[in-house]
Amino acid sequence: MFASLRRDLPASIVVFFVAIPLCLGIALASGAPLFSGLIAGIIGGIVVGSLSGSEIGVSGPAAGLAAIVLSAIGALGGWENFLVAVVLGGAIQILFGVLKAGIIGYYFPSSVIKGMLTGIGIIIILKQIPHFFGYDADPEGDFAFSQVDGENTFSELFNIVDNISPGATLIALIAMAILILWEKVLSKKAKIFQLIQGPLVAVVTGIIFYVLTRSHETLAIATEHLVSVPVPEDAASFFGQFQFPNFGVITNPAIWVTAFTIALVASLETLLCVEATDKLDPEKRVTPTNRELLAQGTGNILSGLIGGLPITQVIVRSSANIQSGGKTKASAIIHGIFLLLSVMLIPTLLNLIPLSVLAAILFLVGYKLAKPQLFKEMYHKGWKQWVPFVVTVVGIVFTDLLIGIGLGLAVGIVVILIKSYQNSHFLHIKTPDSGGHHLQMTLAEEVTFFNKGAILKELDAIPEDSFLELDVRKTRYLDNDIIEILEDFAFKAKNRNINIKLISERGTVENPPSYIEFFKLEKPPKT
Template identity: 55%
Template sequence: MVTNFRYDFRSGLVVFLVALPLCLGIALASGAPLFSGIIAGIIGGIIVGSLSGSSLSVSGPAAGLTVIVFSAIEKFNGQFNAFLLAVMLAGVLQIILGYIRAGSIGYFFPSAVIKGMLAAIGLTLILKQIPHALGYDEDAEGEFAFEQLDGENTFTEILRAFQNPNAAAIIITLISVAILLLWERPALKKYSFFNGIPAPLVVVLISILINYLYNYISFLSLSGNHLVSLPKANNFNEFLGLFTLPDFSQIGNPQVYITAATLAIVASLETLLNVEATDKLDPLKRNTPPNRELKAQGVGNLISGLIGGLPLTSVIVRSSVNINTGARSKMSAVIHGILLLVCVISIPSLLNRIPLACLAAILILTGYKLAKLKVFKEMYSLGLSQFIPFVVTIVAVLFTDLLIGISIGLAVGLFFILRANYKSFYFFQREKLKGGEKVKINLGEHVSFLNKASINNILENLPENSYVEIDGSKSQYIDYDILETIENFKSTAKQKNIRFTFNKNGHDGQPTAKTYAPVPVPQVDQTAYDQLFENNRKWVAEKLKLDPHYFENLAMGQSPKYLWIGCSDSRVPASEITGTHPGEMFVHRNVANLVVSTDLNLLSVLQYAVEVLKVEHIIVCGHYGCGGVKAAIEDNNLGLINKWLLNIKDVYRLHKDELMYMKDPNEQFKRLVELNVIEQVYNLHKTSIVQKAWLKDAKLHVHGWVYDLREGSIKDLEVDIRKTFAEYDEIFRFKDFQ
């Protein structure tokens, strides 16, 4: 808990810094009181953050609702308190949606569309923050729409920003970007100071200091609209005056219910999309319960509307910042809400000294992480059926808004799904005969009305004077529309002299069960099998008793120091005999612990361990009494494994003189086990992977061990490989590495 709190507090602090101007900007763009955005941010953090089932999602006022809020307030003739009643009712509707389990709709959005949404948000962040980075702040933070209310659009605002740059803001932006990039460098991260303090906090503090110094430099100055502009209260009564109560006298106004329904639907959809996207960004790939999220959002909107706040949703911008700064649990969202509450009361003057340029730098780098070129390459490699919906979603979100863009992307994704369904519901076979042509159409497992157009096209283009067989005997379901289409084809078949048969196996448009001969089930010891799960439960309980966050911390990643290449023998468990714990040893096992130059499995493990995990020790461990070694020195034909054991026979051939000198077969067997281990150590050093690591002065040591089953002890064969390999046949050594 203490470890998680350290990460969560750091993330919550950064999200607070980013959320503060966004809350104010969204309120300004919505035509609502500025403090209503702060209220929504506080409620989204403390209330929704506490009730939500999401570990990393952050809620607050959303840019996607600004147009709805702006037009709704206009329809209420500027009466903000009447609008607040609609926000409360929207919250009630969301709670109802959660209880009727409407949250499952979030599962119906394709992954390509969700990834497109994330990339689009990243690009939008970059484009919308460029003016702030240049010091041109005509639009408030949180204005994410392409076409703006003032008649400008995203690109014209960027053009105007380049035409009207502010030197003071540009200096702050460049310094902020430099700090953010340098803070991530491995050379700095190895120091605890740089790991303990979040770079965005440093950026904000230095930017405030620079802004203060600007007071003494005449040609460098920041106008008021380039700083955070938080409403201030001089006393407690003024602070209470910033809150607004809803107008309950409007309960009979139909417009209240129309607005409430609109907010509930749009906010719920946006929340479901954002938590789905957040789950994809989560390093631990945790899943958010969608219905619980709707209930949490409903409670949040109910309270927000009650005390004068804007409607809120899960927000991907703040959530992605939360993830990028290393949050581990939903406590970070709660902390960000608490900081909003405490700081707007206690230090509003200091907060109003924060330049928007430094926050723009933070958001631009966040946007870059969401829209890296690597994401585009990965989606392209998956094929056009994934890449096109991905790109269409990006373009649509950029030039419209989040929900419209998602809808367009979903429509394109659905097209590809239908197209694939159109092509894959049957298998077509053609065969030339003397009297014509034989055509056989094997229907798939599930044939629905969506395949009607395709089956029509096939039947209309069948050749004359042919024999046609449609086989639906293996289909679990054939829709009535398909059956009707096939039956109607009979008259056309006669006109074309097509001999036609249809094996429908009793299908009448309803699913039919297949019948199979009973398969004899072998008798097994179910008790022994069930014991494995019982053992697992006990092991989990023991670990959690010692450390309640054991598995949570373990899931964060691995950094083992050892790579173990051992035998598959069940009596030689690597962790047990070395006393290591999960996460401390990377393990590869095969029959007789061999290192074979053509074994891609082992080489992949080796490369990952050396180049990615940076292990410091590679251990090849054999064991006395090895069945693989014993089988290799016998002449029994064992089938496929003969090819694998040839590698051990080669070891025997290389050391035949030494082994034949031994008269005792047991001693000869034990020595071959040791020689096999030594030879595998040599084989490791023949690989370019190990040689390349040494060339780069990696702290990598290779060891040869033998485990004694009878004693339980480990013997180090002390293979001085660096010295020996230097004298080894240089034909195995590589000299040039790219």
């Protein structure tokens, strides 16, 4: 881990700058105290980062839980009551890990995972455009299409026109130029430009710009366009920001329902993020998913105990980590340490960072996730990959993360059923002659009730006076529904003068009297 520190340290700085506004914005969108988002970010980095088996994943408060948190705080009677649900949710996640539920993440098609990454990339870009121009009505980290104030992702873009901040826009353009120059030119010139990351230079430039122009009539950046970290007056007020659960409500059934909801949604988001980050990892390492659930559950218990938001592994910070060259979990841990030290020691300095500069950084993160080239690649892979991919992307952009993934998964399942229907058998006319037809039908390795329609269609189309070779040597699973179809066809075949030769691993049988009895004795295929 320490051998990669020269790559992990610069990456952790980038993740730190990306995490600050997201932690605060998600807390704001959740209707929770701002400090609760920072607590979740700190624990997600230090605690979950240490316990996790993921080398490049970064955890923290999740945008996907914002709506759940917002409604639950009101329904449960306050923030302290909600924290009980966070603690219990973490305990349920640990139970999921013990029960080996992490395997669920492996059942999502690659096309859906790629669609998730692309959809998140597009959402990042669309949501950061207003911040880029100094219009910050939509809280940072609120990734849902529909907003609480009645606006949506696209209507917010139209609102920019009358709310452009010249100073915020100018420094965003300067920051973007620095980032592109750093990545495309300077980082290839000398090692110093690889050690000192472009985002750090962009942030420092943004602070200097704000300080130099804050008395300028046109270019001054208003306070609402800056990062807004809570500033404690002394040590007592700092520790006073921590809040603790009210365990007196633990017997309330609504608390347990919320806890299970948090555990289920947070676990699903984490597993999807793990699958996605493993695909982005240049070294193609595989994260142990059950261990990840144990780490996330531990993090949520600690976060809830001291007043933090629920935690998941998050794709925005994870992808920023990967794109910045992070190699090991040291990057996630160090970013958490930076968050802790900064809110304790330099909150005033953090509050000089223009949000538009951070929007420029996130622009590049979003672009790398949603490169146009990826759409071309997925299209050329064929409709079975293209359709679930596009449905996932569109679903995420126009609804939210989980609904979009659910739509993509549903389409992926339909594609599988269609291909299963088509690939159940292969019918071949071997030697047509004047006296009839000699046909071969080879059944697939697995034939289920989904294949009934296709096999019935082919059997019914076999002409009279034919000879059919039915080959089941490759078949390892044959559904009872299919055996019954063959049994019924054998009866019809006698009336149509169709002779059947059944070829199996045990040998061949002509016109078997009972297919049901035959497959009871046959080891492969299994029924």
